[in-house]
Each structure stands twice: as structure tokens, then as C-alpha cells.
Amino acid sequence: MADETKTDGPAAGETPAAPAAPSHTAPAAAHAAPKPAAPRPPAAPLPDLAGKTTTAASAGGAAAKAATAPAAAKPAASSRAADDTSPLLTRRAWMGLAWGAFSAASAAALAATGRFMFPNVLNEPPQQFKAGFPTEYGMGVDERWKEKFGVWIVRTPDDIDQHASGFYALSVTCTHLGCTPNYLSAEAKFKCPCHGSGFRTTGVNFEGPAPRPLERVRVVLAEDGQILIDKSRHFQRELGQWTDPEAFLKA
Ligand code: FES
Numbered sequence: 001m002a003d004e005t006k007t008d009g010p011a012a013g014e015t016p017a018a019p020a021a022p023s024h025t026a027p028a029a030a031h032a033a034p035k036p037a038a039p040r041p042p043a044a045p046l047p048d049l050a051g052k053t054t055t056a057a058s059a060g061g062a063a064a065k066a067a068t069a070p071a072a073a074k075p076a077a078s079s080r081a082a083d084d085t086s087p088l089l090t091r092r093a094w095m096g097l098a099w100g101a102f103s104a105a106s107a108a109a110l111a112a113t114g115r116f117m118f119p120n121v122l123n124e125p126p127q128q129f130k131a132g133f134p135t136e137y138g139m140g141v142d143e144r145w146k147e148k149f150g151v152w153i154v155r156t157p158d159d160i161d162q163h164a165s166g167f168y169a170l171s172v173t174c175t176h177l178g179c180t181p182n183y184l185s186a187e188a189k190f191k192c193p194c195h196g197s198g199f200r201t202t203g204v205n206f207e208g209p210a211p212r213p214l215e216r217v218r219v220v221l222a223e224d225g226q227i228l229i230d231k232s233r234h235f236q237r238e239l240g241q242w243t244d245p246e247a248f249l250k251a
Pocket of ligand 1: 208
């Protein structure tokens with residue numbers, strides 16, 4: 001009897017053996033057991049409020065984390081002043097726009113002021129010019145001086161007022177409202193494109209709203225034998241001025 005008791009229990013001073021698991025359940029349990037998680041990297045040290053370096057897990061780290069989070073969101077809110085209630089732009093943007101507009105207006109005013117330092121120069125043709133020799137002209141209307149000097153030179157065998165052959169110079173300004181008529185050689189007349197006034201080659205008006213004939217300008221013979229046209233002196237037929245000796249060059 002004493003031997004049986006000895007063999008069932010551990011001897012004094014021995015570590016009792018763990019009960020053996022049933023042999024058919026041991027592999028399944030080992031398969032289902034979760035794998036131990038990989039060790040996490042140590043948390044980055046965060047400065048706590050007291051200037052110490054600590055971790056987020058520590059009490060100081062949590063406090064530092066809580067303190068730094070609002071600070072990151074702060075710049076967006078700090079772009080406006082506390083009393084800036086503008087709905088669209090910040091006060092700084094409005095000030096920028098105002099300064100831009102002011103600068104542009106100042107530059108424009110400066111440019112306008114500077115423009116007065118350089119007055120307009122009117123390159124008007126001279127009032128007098130030599131129009132060549134009489135032999136260079138045939139009978140009828142000559143338009144070579146219309147664009148440059150604003151006159152037609154007409155050679156006629158018999159002028160209506162001078163009753164002689166020679167030259168007269170007609171102003172190209174319509175006596176209605178100042179347009180420039182065109183010479184229509186086929187119809188032997190001047191026709192104003194603005195309101196339809198018509199003038200004979202003599203300059204006398206005969207149709208349209210023009211109230212009086214075209215004006216003639218001074219025409220004389222220069223010392224060198226050329227025709228000299230002088231636009232500074234005009235002659236009006238309705239005033240009886242076409243009979244003036246300088247309103248017609250006999251030739
Ligand atoms: S301006 Fe020539 S007809 Fe009126």
C-alpha cells in the first residue's frame with residue numbers, strides 16, 4: 001500500500017508535472033491561436049508643455065498633443081482681423097485693390113498731364129504752292145492737286161464771268177456742310193457724296209442742298225512763269241468776286 005501512494009503523487013521536493021493535454025486537440029489549438037502582434041515602433045517623442053521630451057503615451061505627451069492640434073489649424077483663421085466682417089474679401093485684399101486703382105488713376109492723370117507738354121502738330125499743306133506751267137494743262141478739270149492741296153485747277157476757253165480763256169482754281173469744299181465732292185468727268189460735274197449737291201465745272205451749284213457755288217481761290221502767274229495758287233484768298237460768286245483779276249488767270 002505504501003508503494004502505491006508513492007508512485008501516484010510527486011515525491012516531496014519535485015515539481016508536479018503539468019497534466020498532459022489530450023493528444024487529438026493539441027494541434028488544432030496551436031493552429032487557432034492568434035499570432036503575437038509585431039512590436040510597434042516607439043512613439044515619436046513629443047515636447048510637453050514643460051519643455052520636456054516625452055511620448056504620446058505619457059501624460060505629458062497627451063497634453064502636448066492636445067496643445068499642438070489647435071495650433072495647426074490656427075493660421076487659416078488668423079488671416080482675418082477680429083473685426084473684419086467683409087463677406088467676400090479680406091481687408092488686406094480690399095486694401096490691395098484700392099491701392100491698385102489709385103495707382104492706375106494716378107498714372108493716367110500723369111500721362112494726361114504729360115500729354116499737354118506735347119501739343120498737336122497740324123501738318124496742314126501750305127497756303128501757296130506752284131502748280132506748274134500753263135502749258136502742262138489741257139482743257140477741263142485737273143485733279144492732280146485735289147488730295148494734297150484741296151483745289152481743282154480748271155482750264156476753260158471761255159469763263160462765264162471773265163469772258164476769256166484761262167485758269168481758275170476751285171476749292172474742293174462743298175458749300176453745304178463741307179464734304180469733298182467728286183468730279184464726274186462723264187457728266188462734267190462735281191457731285192457731293194454727302195447730300196447729293198451738284199456743281200458745274202464752273203463751280204456753280206445746280207442741284208442738291210448746296211446754297212451757293214464752290215469758292216474760287218487766288219490764281220496768278222509766278223515770276224518763274226508757273227501758276228501760283230494762293231488758298232489764303234477766296235472769291236465767292238454770289239458776292240460778285242469772280243470778276244476779280246486774281247480770281248482768274250488769263251492764258
Ligand atoms: S455737304 Fe455736300 S451736299 Fe451736303
